[in-house]
Amino acid sequence: MTTPVPAPAPAKMETRSLEIRYGEKPAVKDVSLRLPDRQVTALIGPSGCGKSTFLRALNRMNDLIPGASADGEILLDDKSIYASHLDAVELRRRVGMVFQKSNPFPKSIFENVAYGLKVGGLKDRAALADRVERSLRGAALWDEVKDRLGESALGLSGGQQQRLCIARALAIEPEVVLMDEPASALDPIATAKIEDLIHELKARYTIVIVTHNMQQAARVSDQTAFFYMGELVEVGPTEQIFTNPRQQRTEDYVTGKFG
Amino acid sequence: MSVATRKAAGAGLFAVTGAAALLVVAMLVVILVDVARGGAARLSWEFLSAAPEEGMMAGGIFPAIYGTAVMTLMMTVAVMPVGVLTAVYLHEYAPARSRVAGAVRVAINNLAGVPSIVFGLFGLGFFIQFVGGGLDRVLSEPGTVTYGKPALLWAALTLAILTLPVVIVATEEALRAVPREHRDASLALGATKSQTLVRVVFPQALPGILTGAILAVARGAGEVAPILFTGVAYFLPELPNSAWSQFMHLGYHVYVLATQSPDVEATRPLLYATVFVLLALTFALNLLAISIRTRTRRKAAAGH
Secondary structure, three states: OOOOOOOOOOEEEEEEEEEEEEOOEEEEEEEEEEEEOOOEEEEEOOOOOOHHHHHHHHOOHHHHOOOEEEEEEEEEOOEEOOOOOOOHHHHHHHEEEEOOOOOOOOOEHHHHHHHHHHHOOOOOHHHHHHHHHHHHHHOOOHHHHOOOOOOEHHHOOHHHHHHHHHHHHHHOOOOEEEEEOOOOOOOHHHHHHHHHHHHHHOOOOEEEEEOOOHHHHHHHOOEEEEEEOOEEEEEEEHHHHHHOOOOHHHHHHHOOOOO | OOHHHHHHHHHHHHHHHHHHHHHHHHHHHHHHHHHHHHHHOOOOHHHHHOOEEOOOOEEOOHHHHHHHHHHHHHHHHHHHHHHHHHHHHHHHHOOOOOHHHHHHHHHHHHHHHOOHHHHHHHHHHHHHHHHHHHHHHHHOOOOOOOOOOOOHHHHHHHHHHHHHHHHHHHHHHHHHOOOHHHHHHHHHOOOOHHHHHHHHHHHHHHHHHHHHHHHHHHHHHHOOHHHHOOOEOOOOOOOOOOOOOOEOOHHHHHHHHHHOOOOHHHHHHHHHHHHHHHHHHHHHHHHHHHHHHHHHHHHHHHOO
16 A cells, blocks of 8 residues: 655745845845745745745845845735735735744733734724733633733743744734744743644644744754755755755754765 | 053053042032032022022022023924934935035034034024014015024024934934844834834933933033023113023123122122022933833833
8 A cells, every 4th residue: 555645735936036135245145935825934044044034034024124136926825925925024914923032012011912913903992901811812812811900011031032922923813923943042841842842733734833943843844955055956855865864064054074 | 561560550551540530530529519508598489489689799500590490491492303204214214425515514523513602603694684584574564673683592592403413313223223123023024114213212212312312401401601692681670581592500690790790709609509500400400311211121121
């Protein structure tokens, strides 16, 4: 009996010949990459290889950097994210982001999670409270903070702050969650919690995670893309990338010969 | 260098820097003690609440206190919106390397270096003769002058221009201090730029903006030169009853008492007491503003 080859998951997002420049200098060159729906894609590669730039292009955060420009196509549900029906604000409500350094606002825990909902126009207190609770549960933080929602978010530990930032991103119910090295500043226990969380989240969200940690990429992702010098060297199922890469450069990197 | 010389050099530097720091404190103490000793005897409720009498050789200084307070308040109301909005434009909206922003910055720096008496002349020429005179031609009966003469409003506006650089620089500094990560987080949550400004940037920048207000008040309340031609009066029998009235002012009153008195000995205690009140008022304004700032900062840090 042969195992049936699974049909490829439909792409939630996709880039075609994406090129991103800062002034004259290209940071990402000719990258075509499919991000399958409700799967975790890990972006790996040495520092300065363009993976974070690529990630920030997906919700147009690069637009905020003076001199940055993008060529090629970025599609969300097969429609260009630069199309006129979708401005950057609308796009970012559908493609959320968690940053490398946890960056809660100097507001209460509740206000942090409710922020995206409030700027989106939700005013009803009961609905806000409900969504905040659901998001905090979704980020596995509810039990730790439910008795002190009114206290400052800055009083939380580093790992809790990062999960709060994940809860904050989830509150507006995005379809895609971009994570830029979300656990790089955390201790191993907090990191494990974040990784468990990613496993749970992929049932509902398409996740793209940038990481420097090979084991982390291997543990959490379904698909891995290796970037080097702004180019996409290789992309494939995570297991294949780590055990049987096609490219010599990929093998050198994942086995730790450079990086 | 031997150990002994190194130690001697270290001790010497400690002594010199410490002496310089002490000198600063000592000067302040001498001024305060002298003013307090000379003025305390003459200070009374009557002095604070009554008008000057007998050619300023008796009575109080209430009109000058009132005039200073009202003018400073009007100045603050005028300077804060313009200063804060300018800083927001420069820091948040002007494109990097924008020529307009560059020109504005050059203007601010030069404005900060203009001697205050020049502001007085500018106020006289621009506000009183040009703006006020223009209003008179349009609104007043021919031959009468309602707006084109020294007044509270013109003095307050002149001082507002003088203190504008202080407010702009302090506000821009406060905006710069708001971490980029917080702006990014807000934008990534689908907030617009203006929502990010109002909900994330301003609350964090508020203590710094209030610092700008403190500095502006402290500077504006004590300046005399800019108001000489634009609104202050030597003596007025009544309190100013509108923005178009002239007013008395503590700083100018000190000048008047010190230079215009027919009997120096009789005026001296009054002069001391007036200086004491001017200093106390400035300190009180500073203290009030600092306490507001500390409370806001604590609130911002606590995250409520």
